[in-house]
Amino acid sequence: MEWTGARYADRPTVEVRTWIDAPPATVWALVSDIELMPDMSEELRSVTWLDGAARPAVGARFVGRSEHEAFGTWETTSQVIEYVPESVLAWAVQDPAEPSAVWRFRLRPEDGGTELAQWMQLGPGRSGLSAAIDRMPEKEQKIVFVRLREFERSITATLAQIKRRAEA
Template sequence: MYADLPTARATVQISATPEAVWALVSDIHLMVKLSEELLEVTWLDGAGEPDVGTRFRGRSFHEALGEWESTSTVIEFKPNSAFTWEVNAGQDVRPSSVWGFSVEPCAVGTELSQWGQMGPGRSGLNHAIDRLPHKEEKIVANRIGEFQAGLESNLRLIKELAEGAR
C-alpha cells in the first residue's frame, strides 16, 4: 500500500575508490544519462552542486503517467558517504518520494547503494489509485518494480563507468 512508504533498494560492489564512485553519484546531470524517465535536471537558486538545502528541478516522462516537473531538495549530503534528496511533485508539502545514495568502502573498493521511497506525499501515482482504489496494491507493486529495475540499471551503469575510469 502507498501509505506504507514502499521502498526499492539496490546495492553493488565496485572495484573503484569511494571518491571515484562519489564523483559519479553526486553529479545530478549523470542521472539524466542513466534514467529512462528523467529527461532533464537544472540546479535552482544559483546552486551548481549539491549541499543540504540546495534544490534542483527535474523533468520526467513515463508512458502511463505522462510528463511532469518536480523540485527536489537535498536533505543529506556527506561527501564520499551519503546523498539524499526529497521530491515534491505538487502542492503537497510532504515529499512525493525520497531518493538516496550511500557509498561505503569495502574489500573490493566501494559498496554503492541506491534507494527510492514512494510518499508520503501525493504523486502522479495517486491519481491512478484514486481512480482504481481496489487495485492500489497492484498499482504500487508495479511502480515499485519499475523503481527496482531503474535502481539496478543505474548501479550497473555507474559500476561500468567507475571501473572503466580506473
C-alpha cells in the same frame, strides 16, 4: 534488491546495491554530479539546479524532468536533505516536509572498492501514482507493486551505468 510496503500509506521502499571496483571518491564523483543522471536513467530526462546552486549541499534545490509511457511527462522540484561527501546524498521530491518520494545514494568502502546502494521511498505526500490509486482504489496494492518493480529495474540499470563508468 529489497523492497517493503504494499500500500502507498505504508511509504513503500525499494533498495538495490552493487559492489564497484573503484574507490568511494571515484564513485562519489559520478553519484554527486546529478546532471549526469539523465544519461543513466530510464525516466529522468534533465536536471537543472535552482537558486544559483551548482552542486549538492543540504538545502540545494533542483528541477528534474521525467517521462514515462503510462504517466507522460512531468517536472518536480527536489531538495537535498542529506549530504555527506563520499558517503550519502539524499533528496526529497516536492515538499521536504511531506515529500512525494525520497531518494538516497549511500556509499561504503568494501573489499578494496565501494558498495553503492540506491534507495527510494514513495510518499507520504501525493505523487502521480496517487491519481491512479484514486481512480482504482481496489487495485492500490497492484499499482504500488508494479511501480516498485519499475523502480527496481530502473535503479538496477542506473547502478550498472555508474559501475561501468567508475570501473572504466
